[in-house]
Amino acid sequence: MARTSGDDMSAGATTPAARAEALIRRYFEACNAADRAGLIDCFTPDAVHYFPPGLPSAPWRSAEAIADGWVWCVKTLGSRWTIEKVLAGADGHEAVIEWTHWKTSVNEVLRGDEWYIFNDDITRIIEIRAYYASPVNKADRVNSLHGFDYAGRGYHLDPPTPDLD
Structure with missing residues (x-):
């Protein structure tokens, strides 16, 4: 099941894969809204978020640590995220996504993938x-795969606009 960012995913998702995708999208909405x-509601209390080497204090262990990390990124780096692709297992217990992390305050872009594991009821x-x-190469404004046609494949080329109250 692959969708591009912006596709509607109803709150009443019925299949396990649809519930997994809806939870990931809810998580990204909470990230973007700081x-x-x-964010805490998206995770089990003892959840863990692993990162490649180089991120201070990684991995982030606990729902609160994950939430605090992303809120800090939004407030400090101007972080915004888009989901480019989602693939959820039929049983809904695992999924993988491609994402873009827009660090608007420091003029950087990072692309990557994440592997998700969910609790038994996919909540x-x-x-x-x-x-x-x-x-990550700090000398490059955009960190991405060399030679990959992001525009041609329909990937986001600009960050989402923050919702201003």
């Missing part, structure tokens, strides 16, 4: 393992 309570994320498309 919604700490919403919370237990674990995320992040993989970057390329090693």
Whole structure:
């Protein structure tokens, strides 16, 4: 099941794969909104988010640590995220996505993948393992796969606009 960002995923998703995808999309919405309570609600209390080497304090262990990390990124780096592709297993217990992380305050873009593991009833994320498309090179404004046609494949080329109250 692959969708591009912006496709509607009803709250009443009925298949396990649809519930997994809906939970991932809810998580990204909470990230973009810097919604700490919403982020915590997406995870089991003992959830773990793993990252490639180089991120201080990684891995992030606990729903609260994950929420605090992403809220900090939004407030400090101007972070915004888009989901490019989603593939969820038929049983809904695992999924993989491609994403783009827009760091608008520091003029950087990072692309990568994440592997998700969900609890039994697919209401919370237990674990995320992040993989970057390329090693982070601070000299490059956009970190992505060399020679990959992001525009031609329909990937986002600009960050989403923040919702302003």
